[in-house]
Each structure stands twice: as structure tokens, then as C-alpha cells.
Amino acid sequence: MKDSVSVLIGGSAGQGIASIETLLTKGFKRAGFYTFSTKEFMSRIRGGSNTTLIRISKRPVNAPVFGVDIFVPLDTDSYYHAKARIGQETFLIAKKGDFECDCTLYDHDLPALAKSIGSPIVSNTIAAALVFGLLGCDVGILKEIVTELYQDEILEMNLKALDIGAALAENNGQCRYCIEPNLSDSAANDLFLSGTEGVGFGSIAGGCNFISSYPMSPSTGVLTFLAKQSKNFGICVEQAEDEIAAFQMGLGVWYSGGRAITTTSGGGFALMGEGVSLSGITETPMVVYLAQRPGPATGLPTRSEQGDLELSIYSGHGEFPRIVLAPGDPRECFDLARRAFELADMYQVPVIILSDQYLADSYFHTEQFTINPEQPAQHIIKTDADYKRYSLSDNGISPRGVPGYGEGLVLVDSDEHTQEGLITESMSVRNEQNGKRLKKIELISEEAIVPEAEGEGEIIVLGWGSTKHIIQEAVERVGDERVSVIHFSWVHPLSESQLAPLREGKQIVVVENNATGQFAKLLRIHGIAIHAQILKSDGLPFFADELSEQLASALKEIR
């Protein structure tokens, strides 16, 4: 009996892969399994070749795998698209003759069966019931879910399709891939969240009351999420004419006392560079959600990469403090998005939440948690008549007033400015103000999240952002006791408290979803020696099984 099973559904956009994903993930979760799903897709509205991977297990699974146990290609293209992932053990559900493979074929013509009850569209529902049944789950659960999702004729057709799929599973006889569910049923009470939803909910908890963005994959999910929630939580939503305007509107909102976010990907963030710089010199808070995709330029628009770490740290002219946070799962997305608003407000700096397509579009089991119901701290002061926006202070923070609240004027300038906020070319004032701004870095560094090392081995496998659970599972698979794992979710500015554990002479292996090892470069700047790097930049996230092999051979080199 296997510990976990991976199910791959392939098809073209518009064939209903998303419906199967919803049906199966909800179903498996209710059946008591830990479930994880992730998708990769082409940049098309219709057509193309896309897959969704669903993993189920008795234990938590939070990472994609390359190898596929059960494969349901809804069309020929998707079969060839995913062919490399099929092995001898793979159970292929397809019509005999459609594909030739060295695998176990379960010969059924799902589209024909679907047509027999009225519509080829429900072949995905038949497939769902078949897969569900093959894994020993009760089709009743799926019936319950479709009843919640659909109505009238569509519901009836889907119920029929489920019966057909369940019968096929039963006729199969063997429970080849049955795995034990988790009987403690704690899995069923977990949240099932994507990175996108984590950031969205976290933003709401952080007091976000304005979003202005220009749509760009893979960041748009947060924009639509907050638009959907705008009535429930009071969020003004405006689609901007471009990313430049999106950022500027957000700055105007913060200047005027609101809490704004803008969402984008690398190309859009490149346009926001001047705005990041403006936020820096005017000390106007701002929050940016940057969901990475592979560049340069348009790159691979629907795919994933950790290629914009350097962009997020170095974008914008001039020298000024900023914060870059890189969550590793939906729970961290929630916590760090919430914290981003607090940090931006407190230190009056731009804060960037750095995610990527993989994390944004993947669904993770997330244990329920109690949300601290404390309102966002009030950092805005009521001004008096001689208020100076940029008054000098010991820690570099000047109390922030907003127009219309108090007796003072709030003067904000993109030029170098006096304490009052008026343009100046005085070199001494320049030094004072520049020094004041840069001084905030010390305070900010004290906030840095120090990663906890998992394990005590003398070899550190280190990652940041979305690779968190993939690295964890890969390390578990390798089972080398010499290894400990460190994951960074606070990637800029790095503080000595974060770096000290890396200076103990341990061998460090850095895993990054990019081609040049951007985080390793950062560590080297801070004098950390890197022993080995595992990099991937083909547009896909790491797979736990694939990474475990790469890790094993990297570890072999280390004696």
C-alpha cells in the first residue's frame, strides 16, 4: 500500500480540468485525506495543453511530484505533454489505441460514455468518480459536492456521470491504489487555501481598504479575490490604466490615511520602479504583491520562477530602505501579508510580498488558526500647527500625519526636502534626511524573521519563498541524517540574527527556482560560503521526487 498517490488530469483549457480539481480535492479532503493540488498551464484562453496534479495522503503533503500514479488525459495532446511523467506503474485511464505507453492501461472511452448520457462535457465528472472509486472512496461524497455546486439539468447529468464513473471503478475489481485515509479526521477540518487566497485574507486582516492594479498573471488572483470580498470588508477597488498609475494611486491613498496594496508580476513591477523609489524618499508606506513568473520580458507568462528577488531588492533609483517578504505556504502568505501592512505603516517604507505562480495557484491543507482580532495599530498622528513631516528623530522614524487630521500641513516631496517637507539643495540637509531614512534599516532588521532550522545536521539545505515544503519533502525522502533545513521567509534586509547560524562552518546547499542563484549571491555578499547550489529555471517548480534525487547526488559529494 502506498503512502501517497498522485493523480494527474490533463486536457486543454475549456475542457473542465478546473471542475475535476475542485470536485476531487473537496472530495478527498472530506474523505479524510490530506490533499494538495497544483496546476501548470499554457498561455491560452482556450486550447493548449494543461495539467492539474492532485496528491492525496494519510500524512500532510504540500509539494508537487513529477511521477504520476494515475493519469487521466482528457485529450491526446495532454498525454504527449505529460508523457515523461508516466512510468510502468502509472495507471492510465484512456481508450485503448489512443496512446501507446509502457504503462497500465485502463481501457475506457470516457467521452463516448459521457456522450451516451447527453454531453461529452461530463467526461471529466466520470473521470473524477472513477479516480475517486479506484482509491476506495465513497462516491456519495462526490454526489454531495456536485449537489452543492450545480442545479437542475446540469446537476442531474453530473449525478448520472458520477454513477457511471463509480460503476467503472467497481468493475475494476482491484483496489490497486487504495490508501488508508487519516482516521483522526483532522484533515477534514483544515482550511484548503491557495497562496493567492492566503495573501488576500492576510491583506484584509492587515486593514487593506484599497487596491489598484493592472491585471497581470500570476498576480491577478489577489486582485479578483479582493474585488470579490470588497463588499464584505469595505475595500475600494480600481483597475489602473497601467502599473505606474496603480502604484501612484496606492501612494496617494496611504498619504491620505488609507491602506493600499497593488498586485503585479515582474514586468509590471519593473514599471513600478520609480514609484518604489518615490515611496522611499517620501517615506510613504506602500504594499506590493509581486507574484513572479519567468522573464526576461514576457518570458513564460503562465509559469513559475523565483527570478525577481534581485528586482524586488534593487528596483528603484537611489538608496532607501524597503522590506521583502517571501512566504512559503498559504499560512505564511496570510501572516506576512498582514504583517506587510503593519511594517509599511510603522517604518513608512515600501514592502514587497514576493510570491510566484506555483505558490499562487497551488492549494494546501492549512490548519485552522485563530486570527488575532486586534485592529491594525494606529501609526498616524494628529498633527499640531507646527508639524514637520520629516522631523529628525533618534531612530529615523518621523511621526506621520495625514491631510485633514490635525492642525498641521503635511508636505511631502520627491525632491530632497527639509524637515518641513519643502524642496532643498542644501548638502547638510541632504545628509541629515538621507541618513534619517537609511537609519530605519537598523530598526527594520530587528524585525527580521529568524528561520528555525529543522534538524541539527552539519549540512544545511537552504531555500526561500515557495520552495519551503518541496525542500522539506525532498530532504525527508533522502533521509540523510547529516541534513538540516533552513527556510527564509524574510529575505530583505537580512539581519545578523538570521545569518549567524550560517556562519558556523556548516556546509550549505542552496536550492532556488532560478538560473543564477540570486539568494545565494545575497548570502555571499554577507560573507556566507555556499558549498553547492541546486537551480531550476525551466518554468516549472521543483518536484519533491526530482529534487530528492538532485539532493542525494549533491550530498554524495559532501563527505
Place this chain on the structure above:
Amino acid sequence: MSTRFDRIVEDNAWCPGCGNFSILAHLKEALDEMGLDPLQSVVVSGIGQAAKTPQYMSVHMFNGLHGRALPLAQGVKVANPSLTVIAEGGDGDMYGEGGNHFISAIRRNADIINIVHNNMVYGLTKGQASPTSQRGFKTPVQTEGVHVEPFNPIATAISLDASLVIRTFSGNKEHCKAMLKIAIEHKGYVLIDIFQPCITFNKTNTFKWFRDNVYELPESYDPTDKVNAFGKALESHPFSIGVLYKSPSKATLEDILRKESRMDARPLFSHQVDFHALSDEMDKYI
């Protein structure tokens, strides 16, 4: 004449005799005479000589980036609708670098006053063509004269059904002040394009040239007749000044966004997070 919007300025960056001085004076007087409170007024500006205007006033100021005053000003207004918000800059700032924002700001119709100092030349970068430079205008860059069609902000604004479209001339104090007052009074987006001589870099469109090339619209002119207004906007040499177009009444951006998200008119900083609703909503994701 002293106003509540005056600021004691030790070092002014404008050339002596610049048209900006008159616009600054007219604006302060208009705001003062209308009884506006400096503490409830914000001037957002971009970059350029015109964009320095709020540096010389006693008013809330966000002196931002080149071309970006409009999106920032809209954010300010949405976050706190009780503020009077002015977005001010020159022709290069608003129509060149900020062209896309100009179009979108008109379409959004936030209740802001968009003041554009239009001197048909770039001042701060020393005399190159601006979007409104006339054909044939020679500069150190356009050595054979400008070879592109001048941008027509008035016609553009009318075509986008701007809530209120005004043109005036800095050299006509009475007219300019009256027009500023109409602009400030109006609820909705207002374009107020102010012809202004650049005494250093524009030797073609001088004070005398503007004086000879503008005329006031007659009282009989109907600014609500859009087709007629568009025709008027296309006329040049002479250029008409006055309220060229007034659209039928329409909702403002800040009102629409609040209505859409079921929020009241209070500033965003007084809104609270509903953690009960948040917990309930997250429970749906089990």
C-alpha cells in the same frame, strides 16, 4: 493681496516675470475668496517648473514624480473625499509624461481640479518642444521646427466627456481667477488649461502672442452642447477661453467606489477590520 494660502518663500526657482507667478497668485486668491481651508486642501504635483507651485503655498502638498500627479491625486481623493484635491503641473507633465493618466483621470471623474500651466515649451529641461508646441516651433532639439501635430487637450477632454473643460490665460487676471473659482466649485473632474508665457524659452508664444490669440467666449455660448464645444475646441489662432464644455451630471469616482464596496463617506483611516466577518469567510474555505 495677502491670503490664507500664502507661504513665506526665501528662494523661488521661477524666472523673474514667469507666468507661473500670476497663476500662483490667482489660485491662492481664488481659494481664499471661496473660503477654503488650507488644512482641508491638497495640491498634488509632478515635476517641472509649474509643478513647483505648491512649494510656494500654504497647503498640504504631495510633490511627486513627473507625469504622475493625476493617479496620486485620485488616490488622495478616494481615501478622503472631504479634501479639496488639486492636481497641478505643466503641459509636458500632464499631457506628455502623464498622457495615459490624463485620459484615464477624465474617464474616472474623481472630484479633482486638474490645473495645467500650458506654455507650449519645456522649461525645466531648457527649451525643448512640449506636447502643445505648435508646428514649426524651433528648439535646440527640434532644430528644423516641430514636425508633429500639437496635442489638443481641450478636444481630447471633450471627446472623453470630461465633467468640466476650461481654458483661460494667466495674463487675464479677472478671467483666470473667475475660471479657477468655477473649477473649484465644480463637483467632478475639471480640466483647467491655462495659457501662460515662458519668457525664457518660448520667444514665439509670448505674452503679446497669447493676448492677441485668445478671445473670451460670449455669454450666449452653450457649454452643454457637446458637438458645438468640440468644434470650438478644434479652432485655433485665435483660441477661445472660458468654460468650453460641461457634461451632463455624473457620479464621481470616490462616490462610486464607496457605493460599490458599501462604504460610507468617512476617510479610509477611520475604517476598521471586521474580524468576525473574516473568520466566518475563512470558514467557507474548510
